Amino acid sequence: MDVVFDILSSANFWAAAIRIATPLIFGVLGALICERAGVLNLGIEGIFVAGAMAGWMAVFLGAGLWGGVLIAAVAGGLFGLLHAFLTVILGLSQHVSGIGITLLATSASYFTYRTALPNVTTPPRIVPFQPVSIPGLSDIPFVGPALFQQTPMTFLALLLVGALALVLYRTPLGLAIRAVGDNPASVEAQGLSVTGLRVGAVVLGSALMALGGAFLTMSAFDAFFFGMVNGRGWICIALVVFASWQPGKALLGALLFGAFDAFQIRLQAQIGQVVPGQVFLMMPYLLSIVALILVARRADYPRALLQPWTKGQRH
Numbered sequence: 484m485d486v487v488f489d490i491l492s493s494a495n496f497w498a499a500a501i502r503i504a505t506p507l508i509f510g511v512l513g514a515l516i517c518e519r520a521g522v523l524n525l526g527i528e529g530i531f532v533a534g535a536m537a538g539w540m541a542v543f544l545g546a547g548l549w550g551g552v553l554i555a556a557v558a559g560g561l562f563g564l565l566h567a568f569l570t571v572i573l574g575l576s577q578h579v580s581g582i583g584i585t586l587l588a589t590s591a592s593y594f595t596y597r598t599a600l601p602n603v604t605t606p607p608r609i610v611p612f613q614p615v616s617i618p619g620l621s622d623i624p625f626v627g628p629a630l631f632q633q634t635p636m637t638f639l640a641l642l643l644v645g646a647l648a649l650v651l652y653r654t655p656l657g658l659a660i661r662a663v664g665d666n667p668a669s670v671e672a673q674g675l676s677v678t679g680l681r682v683g684a685v686v687l688g689s690a691l692m693a694l695g696g697a698f699l700t701m702s703a704f705d706a707f708f709f710g711m712v713n714g715r716g717w718i719c720i721a722l723v724v725f726a727s728w729q730p731g732k733a734l735l736g737a738l739l740f741g742a743f744d745a746f747q748i749r750l751q752a753q754i755g756q757v758v759p760g761q762v763f764l765m766m767p768y769l770l771s772i773v774a775l776i777l778v779a780r781r782a783d784y785p786r787a788l789l790q791p792w793t794k795g796q797r798h
Contacts, residue, residue, distance in 0.1 A: 490749045497629035497742075501637060502703065504741030506531070506695035508640040510719035511726065511733045512647055513559075513691030519651070519728055520684035521664040521787040525581025526566050527692050528716030529588030530559045534693025536592040539700035539707040540599065542609045551701055552636070552694065559693020560686045562588050567685040571678055574791035585716070596707060606706035612636055634702040636694070641734075643691070648730040660684055664785035667792045677792050692716070718768075727783050 490496050510527060517524040524530075538555030542548055562584055569580040600607065612634040620631040651657035659680055663670045667677040695715065700707045718740060726732035 487750075490746060494625050494628040496745055496749060498632065499745040499748075500738060500742040501630065501633060502741070503744045504737040505633075505637045505640050505702070506698045506715055507719055507722065507737035507740055508644065508734060509695035509698060510692050510716060511722045511737055512640075512643055512730065513688040513695070514719050514723045515726065515728055515730065515733055516647070516660070516684050516688035516691065517563075518723055518788055519664045519785055520660050520681045520688075521667065521785055521790060521792070522567070522570055522681055522685050523577045523581060523789055524563070524566055524584075524685060524688060524692075525578060525720065526562060526584025526588060526689070527581075527719055528712060528714070529585035529592075530562050530689050530692040531696035531699075531712040531716045532592045533558045533562060533588040534696030535700045535711060536596055536696075536707050537693070538697030539609060540595070542701060543607055548610075548612055548701060552697055555693045555697035556690040559696075560690040562693075563686040563689025564682070566689065567682040570791070571681045571685065574793070577789055593709065606708045608705045609701070611700075611705045612702045636698045636702045640694075640698075644730050644734045651730065661785075664787050667787050667790075671794070678794070681792070692719075695719070721772075724784075727781070728785060 510531065513530075514524060514527055534555040537558035538551040541554040542551040546554060565587075566580055566584050569575045569583075570577045614632050614634055615638070617631040621627040623631070649657075651661060659670060659675055663675075663677055663680045663684075670677050670680065696712060699711055704711070722733060722736040722740065725736040
């Protein structure tokens with residue numbers, strides 16, 4: 484118990500938890516926007532990879548860090564546009580299209596990497612975002628080192644949580660997005676375009692997903708390598724259900740997973756010789772499954788999720 488208390492009472496532990504949670508925050512917000520509009524986007528895993536590669540490649544070619552962030556978002560938005568075309572406009576299966584987007588985005592990213600750098604054996608390095616200390620706030624005991632000494636992309640992710648909550652619950656646009664995922668007929672009756680709202684939501688959500696991948700290559704690491712996304716996209720899909728499609732709870736879910744992951748790393752260092760390492764690697768996923776089971780039955784899902792829409796359709 485002393486080991487557990489020492490870990491949980493460390494500011495460095497919580498700083499690491501927030502850092503690990505950051506790509507999940509981007510991903511879960513992106514998935515939340517898509518699903519709030521009634522579209523499941525299983526292309527998230529591939530979009531993570533595309534964002535990671537596109538952002539890193541842009542910086543490597545001289546675009547600058549924020550230029551890389553923008554290009555990653557554009558890459559994600561383009562894959563989102565393809566998914567929206569297949570599912571919203573053509574009405575094809577959202578499951579099949581999403582899996583296809585994941586395979587396409589992943590393969591295209593690896594192909595581009597190998598084509599651009601055919602003779603590279605060691606991933607080239609870039610200078611990533613560096614941690615920034617917010618004057619005054621970073622000096623607060625415990626909270627300062629944990630929360631206010633992060634990279635700019637982490638601060639961006641946290642700001643987006645508040646921005647998305649504000650838009651969804653305090654603006655007409657947010658009301659329209661929520662309505663199109665619950666009752667698209669009522670949206671059309673108001674003279675709004677169900678197709679336009681859904682396409683826009685999927686494109687925006689996919690752009691945010693790509694930022695989760697960009698964080699990995701431009702903040703967490705300084706290179707792109709195969710397998711670096713490591714299932715984070717699928718975790719985000721589960722976290723949306725855990726969050727009941729609410730931005731605040733989405734942030735909590737991402738932070739919990741980040742804390743579980745940071746905890747297993749430190750616990751493995753303490754007692755790794757006693758317990759097999761695979762047990763520690765499973766911990767974040769097992770705990771996430773347990774948390775998901777506890778809340779899934781009470782989840783208030785969008786009523787029109789997965790339901791294609793045709794103009795003039797009535798239920």
